[in-house]
Amino acid sequence: MIIPKTSTRAITSPSGTADSMEVLAPVTFTSEEVEKMVSELNACIIWGGALDIAPADNVLIEVERPLHYDPWGLMIPSILAKKIAMGVNAGLVLDIPVGEGTKFSTPSRGKEFAHVFKQIASNFGVKAECALTLAHQPIGHAVGPAIEAKEALRLLLDYNVGPNSLIEKSTSLAGILLEMGGKAQRGEGQTLAKQILQSGNAYKKMRDIIELQGGDPDIQPDDIELGPYQKDFYSNKSGHITEVDNAIINQIAKAAGCPYAKTSGVEIYRKQGAKIEKGEKIFTIYSNSENKLRRARKIYNSTGGPIILGGMLIERI
């Protein structure tokens, strides 16, 4: 299978795939360079925006970012234009994260989008499948370019460190691709994807990609620096986590400098359902600037933070 992965930088979120990948290797290439890399390795993980394949899209994204607004009419052509230009038509898997504080707050809205997307894709001869995925809280424990790269690399090196949500999400998406590519029977793609991840083959492929794109293939999770300014937060009561609020996390991470400051980000130690003791460390903010850290702390303090404990009351009206 050939997987020429183009990804975006963050538009309205604290980190896009391209922002995180850039921590491990350059992601900015010309079409000719990409063609050469893909013919050599059957894969790449690059920033789609640097290619000259969908120039209007970059302009639109630059308009959207300051507006924090990304409407369907721009989202769909933005995704499809780059994929079509990359020659993807045999199979495209679109991840549609669903949950409060994300683009699609309910599965029914996500579903609606999926059907529109599939229809438009098929008009252009692209066979697409959409995966609605759970995103009511962050995947894994990290938000921010460097910290997400660190978390992903750690998992690639050792399946047992998890996090479970990251394993499940990445292998369910990869599983659909494997099924569409004829490498696995319908319903067996995820199992195969997990084997590839667990066996270390996914890590080996990632090393090759990092090396070919000009990064250091020997990079270890501990080599990836965060901060240097950081602030830990501790729970001021005991209880169970009933909610981890994406919207507050995104606000804090952006205030801390994401996505432009790679080393800025947040770490969420415990998630929904976890039992927390008073005084337990639950959250850390990393920032490249003391001022930004101060701003991010202010948001944490004024909102009470993204980790909501025990309370069953959403709102009193």
Added chain:
Amino acid sequence: MIIPKTSTRAITSPSGTADSMEVLAPVTFTSEEVEKMVSELNACIIWGGALDIAPADNVLIEVERPLHYDPWGLMIPSILAKKIAMGVNAGLVLDIPVGEGTKFSTPSRGKEFAHVFKQIASNFGVKAECALTLAHQPIGHAVGPAIEAKEALRLLLDYNVGPNSLIEKSTSLAGILLEMGGKAQRGEGQTLAKQILQSGNAYKKMRDIIELQGGDPDIQPDDIELGPYQKDFYSNKSGHITEVDNAIINQIAKAAGCPYAKTSGVEIYRKQGAKIEKGEKIFTIYSNSENKLRRARKIYNSTGGPIILGGMLIERI
């Protein structure tokens, strides 16, 4: 404070408050009896439908139940008529559970309802507050008349057994009432409610209510029988619980005989966020009939059960 609590039997759910309370004491009284009880104890927990105070409502509910349908236009007069007839006007707290598989799938829908409800209540001179509460998964670990009564009684006897979600939800609602009744400053009602629960005073009051309504005040959680037909379910894999599906639980509990069969119900051992080992017991169905148990098991098996493990994929489209 005088709290003359009228409650409903289940309309579209597996158990209403009146259904559970009836496991501990009779709930069917005439207006005269209720007046006498409330003047003696300042409290009661009765079935509103048995009173002759809102006769049209009973007819409407009987129409709604088989239709599994409870529209706003019936819900609001149904709630308000009984409260007004009971003389409640100083303060009414309405719990609005919000979450997939409940009447209000998103907070924004619940909020809309809250504003309409408050407006109509105030037209009738009733001071109402609405509490949007988390209901994306069951509160506590029990669904069904007897098993919910058992769980509530256990908590009343010992604060430390929890469950946390039940403590949090009940005390946040009680806290609003205490604040509206002038017993606590704004923002301090829940703390007071927790003290009342923890000190055993809530249990003492419950004993008085049970006794006055004709039940056995010495009843212990272990006296409350379930089943007798039951079936345990074990996890067929390891992972984290990402979702506990209300809709499937309700289907199973109703198939098992709820709300008419008091001893029917389900027990959910672990909830969202919990880490589960393969082979761990996660769910039990109780039923008063072997046939109903068989039907409930079929729903568990065909849906895969309400406890969804690990998967981050909601749907593939």
